Amino acid sequence: xxxxxxxxxxxxxxxxxxxxxxxxxxxxxxxxxxxxxxxxxxxxxxxxxxxxxxxxxxxxxxxxxxxxxxxxxxxxxxxxxxxxxxxxxxxxxxxxxxxxxxxxxxxxxxxxxxxxxxxxxxxxxxxxxxxxxxxxxxxxxxxxxxxxxxxxxxxxxxxxxxxxxxxxxxxxxxxxxxxxxxxxxxxxxxxxxxxxxxxxxxxxxxxxxxxxxxxxxxxxxxxxxxxxxxxxxxxxxxxxxxxxxxxxxxxxxxxxxxxxxxxxxxxxxxxxxxxxxxxxxxxxxxxxxxxxxxxxxxxxxxxxxxxxxxxxxxxxxxxxxxxxxxxxxxxxxxxxx
Amino acid sequence: xxxxxxxxxxxxxxxxxxxxxxxxxxxxxxxxxxxxxxxxxxxxxxxxxxxxxxxxxxxxxxxxxxxxxxxxxxxxxxxxxxxxxxxxxxxxxxxxxxxxxxxxxxxxxxxxxxxxxxxxxxxxxxxxxxxxxxxxxxxxxxxxxxxxxxxxxxxxxxxxxxxxxxxxxxxxxxxxxxxxxxxxxxxxxxxxxxxxxxxxxxxxxxxxxxxxxxxxxxxxxxxxxxxxxxxxxxxxxxxxxxxxxxxxxxxxxxxxxxxxxxxxxxxxxxxxxxxxxxxxxxxxxxxxxxxxxxxxxxxxxxxxxxxxxxxxxxxxxxxxxxxxxxxxxxxxxxxxx
Numbered sequence: 001x002x003x004x005x006x007x008x009x010x011x012x013x014x015x016x017x018x019x020x021x022x023x024x025x026x027x028x029x030x031x032x033x034x035x036x037x038x039x040x041x042x043x044x045x046x047x048x049x050x051x052x053x054x055x056x057x058x059x060x061x062x063x064x065x066x067x068x069x070x071x072x073x074x075x076x077x078x079x080x081x082x083x084x085x086x087x088x089x090x091x092x093x094x095x096x097x098x099x100x101x102x103x104x105x106x107x108x109x110x111x112x113x114x115x116x117x118x119x120x121x122x123x124x125x126x127x128x129x130x131x132x133x134x135x136x137x138x139x140x141x142x143x144x145x146x147x148x149x150x151x152x153x154x155x156x157x158x159x160x161x162x163x164x165x166x167x168x169x170x171x172x173x174x175x176x177x178x179x180x181x182x183x184x185x186x187x188x189x190x191x192x193x194x195x196x197x198x199x200x201x202x203x204x205x206x207x208x209x210x211x212x213x214x215x216x217x218x219x220x221x222x223x224x225x226x227x228x229x230x231x232x233x234x235x236x237x238x239x240x241x242x243x244x245x246x247x248x249x250x251x252x253x254x255x256x257x258x259x260x261x262x263x264x265x266x267x268x269x270x271x272x273x274x275x276x277x278x279x280x281x282x283x284x285x286x287x288x289x290x291x292x293x294x295x296x297x298x299x300x301x302x303x304x305x306x307x308x309x310x311x312x313x314x315x316x317x318x319x320x321x322x323x324x325x326x327x328x329x330x331x332x333x334x335x336x337x
Numbered sequence: 338x339x340x341x342x343x344x345x346x347x348x349x350x351x352x353x354x355x356x357x358x359x360x361x362x363x364x365x366x367x368x369x370x371x372x373x374x375x376x377x378x379x380x381x382x383x384x385x386x387x388x389x390x391x392x393x394x395x396x397x398x399x400x401x402x403x404x405x406x407x408x409x410x411x412x413x414x415x416x417x418x419x420x421x422x423x424x425x426x427x428x429x430x431x432x433x434x435x436x437x438x439x440x441x442x443x444x445x446x447x448x449x450x451x452x453x454x455x456x457x458x459x460x461x462x463x464x465x466x467x468x469x470x471x472x473x474x475x476x477x478x479x480x481x482x483x484x485x486x487x488x489x490x491x492x493x494x495x496x497x498x499x500x501x502x503x504x505x506x507x508x509x510x511x512x513x514x515x516x517x518x519x520x521x522x523x524x525x526x527x528x529x530x531x532x533x534x535x536x537x538x539x540x541x542x543x544x545x546x547x548x549x550x551x552x553x554x555x556x557x558x559x560x561x562x563x564x565x566x567x568x569x570x571x572x573x574x575x576x577x578x579x580x581x582x583x584x585x586x587x588x589x590x591x592x593x594x595x596x597x598x599x600x601x602x603x604x605x606x607x608x609x610x611x612x613x614x615x616x617x618x619x620x621x622x623x624x625x626x627x628x629x630x631x632x633x634x635x636x637x638x639x640x641x642x643x644x645x646x647x648x649x650x651x652x653x654x655x656x657x658x659x660x661x662x663x664x665x666x667x668x669x670x671x672x673x674x
Contacts (some may be wrong), residue, residue: 144523149521150487158522185495186481186488190542191575195564196533203528223571227532227564233600234560237626237637238528263570270607289574300574 001320001337002304003326004058004224006258006282007066007107011053011095013045016095020074023088025082032277036087046098053286055106058235065337068329070199075180075191082123084114089114089127093156097135108336109137110176115146117153121164128164132171138332140168142175142219144201146298149184149193155207156201156219165214174218174256174329177201179319190288202255204241208246211254216253218329221281224261229270245322251278256329258282259303259321262289264296265308276317280325287305312326339641340663341395343513343559343595343619344444346439348390350382353432356664357411360425364417370637373424376432383435390623392443393660399640402619402674404667406447406478407433410526412517415485419453419460426451426464428592428668434472445673446474446511453492455561458501465501469508475669477505479512479556481538486521486530493538493556494545510599511555511593514538526626535563539592543576543584548591555591555666557617564609588615593666595619596640599626601633604643611653617662618644 014287019039026032054066072090076192077085093111100109111125111131131137142164145151154160156177168175179197180189187193198221211217221228228235235248244250256278262268272277285304289300307313307321327333356376363369391403414422430448437446448468450461461477468474479501482488491654493495493514505512515536517526524530526539535558548554557564565572581587593615598604608616619640626637635642645652645660664670 006578043487062564151521153523153529155523184488184542186490186492186537188540188544188575191543191572192537195536195571196529199532199536199564200523202531204523204524206528207525222569227536227567230561230564230603230606231532231598232566232628233603233630233637235528235530237599237628237630238525240628261568261570262574263610264611265569266567267608269567270601273600273602289578291572291574291577293570293574300570 001065001161002063002322003281004063004066004285005280005332006019006218006260006284007054007068008071008287009047009068009099010071010286012071012095013049015039015041015045019091020088023084024079027084029075030276034083036090038107041095041100043044043102043129046102049247049297055103056236058106059283063300065105065324066107067110067138068107068167072141072178073181075112075141075143075251076148077115077143077146077180078183079115081337082114082119085116086114093127093131093135100136102204105337108333109135110141111137111138113140113142115143117147121161125193128156128167128171131171132332138330138336139173140175141178143179144177144197145179149182149187150181155204157210158202165217169214169216172216172331174220176220176222194223194288195226195294198223199228202226202228202235203257205250206235206244207242211250216302218256220256220258220329221283222258222260222282224259224266225257225274229257229273249274254279256325259307260284261303264306264309266289267303268300268310271313271321273306276320277325279321280329281322338402339400339659340618340670341400341403341620341622342617342663343621343623344391344405345408346405346436347408347623348386349408349432349542350378350386352376352382353376355598356428357425360421361416364421371420373592375425376428376431378441380435384573385434389438391436392440394622395443396474396640400641402442403435403444404447404475404663405433405444406434407449409478409515410518412449412478412480413485414452414480414483414517415454415520419451419456422453422573423451423464430468430472437671441507445670446473447478450477450654452480454484454533458498461501462604464505465508466502469510469669473673475667475673476510477512480516481529482516483519483533486519494541494547502554503674506551506553509547509553509668511557513557513559516557522596532563535560536565539572540565542587542592543572543581544579548587548609555593557593557595557666559619559621560593561596561607562594562602562611565595566610569610571580585612593617593662596644597621597638598640599637601643602647604640607659608644608647608650613650614662616658616664618659628666
């Protein structure tokens with residue numbers, strides 16, 4: 001079985017964006033009623049949005065199940081306030097729940113969180129519980145920068161986040177560290193902000209003793225770990241100079257990278273440098289890069305093809321990357337598939 | 338000849354920091370005189386600070402010349418105001434000038450700039466002219482985020498920066514894109530902020546037509562280009578989806594990466610993926626990582642050893658990386674060595 005740990009519902013029916021546009025429009029009127037409202041999307045519309053996209057690509061590429069969450073760039077926690085974020089998040093998660101019910105063999109849910117700048121992450125506990133306990137979701141996407149590129153929240157290792165981590169550990173669900181769109185013109189979302197956040201989170205983990213406080217807390221750092229594997233020597237050296245634990249010890253049970261690296265040499269570096277036990281197959285499909293690489297005539301984000309070519313990996317290694325590590329990091333997936 | 342394009346005076350005599358501490362202390366007193374003051378450092382102190390460090394390591398590692406600039410993490414453009422930054426910058430650059438005069442075969446100067454948050458980069462023109470015309474410096478370090486981790490300046494492609502770029506082109510000097518320390522607790526300076534800035538700048542260059550406006554403008558993106566070579570497929574794909582020029586065309590005459598990548602596999606990726614004409618040897622010595630890698634018993638930042646091992650590079654390729662490309666990017670170096 002091949003589990004893709006990183007897929008977002010980037011092809012949702014346009015009614016979702018219509019809802020969001022209306023919600024944002026109403027923010028201009030402080031006296032407007034702040035109700036959750038309704039989303040008018042039929043099951044057929046959901047089917048149509050997936051059949052020609054994620055489901056077609058799963059079949060073509062030979063992947064089985066996608067760990068599926070709302071569109072990351074649309075989370076936009078910086079828009080509006082806590083109420084805005086809660087309503088929007090609930091709708092997005094409910095839509096993922098419907099996707100998973102329509103295609104229980106193809107998708108397993110991961111939730112967006114109702115984060116909002118300056119608001120304690122404890123406000124996300126209720127939605128996490130709802131999604132895990134009622135919807136059967138197996139993890140969440142945690143945004144280390146709800147301000148959308150201004151980086152005003154404390155580091156992920158700060159006690160600010162601890163109440164939420166306690167709930168994650170209690171429910172035994174991991175978080176993918178995933179920012180959303182950027183309202184800072186310096187940062188292109190998928191080309192800079194995403195990658196920077198990955199790199200930033202990893203360095204934060206080096207600096208602090210978060211995993212001593214939470215030995216069972218698990219994070220997936222997406223996009224191949226940002227810049228980290230390429231600069232593995234830099235991070236090993238920094239940890240050493242700072243008298244911190246060795247990287248392999250620090251990450252062992254707690255930090256995992258996906259394979260969302262869109263060329264052979266990059267993905268080769270990842271699986272040669274990072275312990276196999278800390279790598280989860282992912283493609284971010286349909287996501288940041290949608291074209292076909294003229295050098296290979298394959299989709300850039302068909303990351304399975306890159307792993308398939310890695311002759312130095314044993315069958316057991318590949319099984320870990322494609323399935324075993326995902327089952328370890330997301331134990332609740334065992335109830336689903 | 339082996340030219341190291343990336344060295345900072347990280348070992349300056351402690352009197353430099355004493356001056357800086359006093360300058361910062363005086364910021365608390367708005368009525369204190371804001372004079373440049375003096376720096377009491379003897380030639381012998383300068384010699385002593387280099388003989389056991391950069392000069393010793395040059396000899397041991399077999400490099401000849403270092404393109405040398407003030408300590409990047411100490412630029413701290415976010416401290417104080419324009420006047421603070423101007424006085425501090427002038428002292429730092431004057432110290433580099435003295436280093437280059439004491440060891441003209443070993444060091445060629447690159448200047449810090451008196452940037453300050455919210456102040457036009459045009460305010461840096463006078464110092465650039467002084468350093469190039471009077472001190473014989475051959476380039477500058479340009480900080481894309483003078484706010485120190487809050488990223489409040491416009492992107493490097495914004496017309497905000499154009500007056501300074503006009504002067505760079507007129508003087509025919511390049512800039513290394515180099516942030517300084519971070520006052521944002523999310524970003525470890527050398528482990529996150531530096532690498533993020535490199536990645537961010539590259540994506541900005543993809544998005545805009547800066548090099549159409551300035552065909553002769555040249556940037557060195559340090560630390561091996563941040564995350565870029567590792568995610569080369571992602572950037573190629575993003576440029577393609579956005580109908581932007583191919584990366585190799587965009588960077589050809591304008592964007593260059595150094596070799597500050599501190600493990601063999603990372604540096605192998607760089608020289609296999611990025612055109613050789615766009616790679617300059619650099620080590621950042623004495624810099625971010627000072628330890629010895631227990632896996633190789635070599636200094637992490639002895640990047641020459643990694644290049645030496647790259648058997649797929651021809652002698653002509655290595656000559657470009659070690660010398661030729663630096664002479665092309667920093668043409669004024671020809672007057673020096």
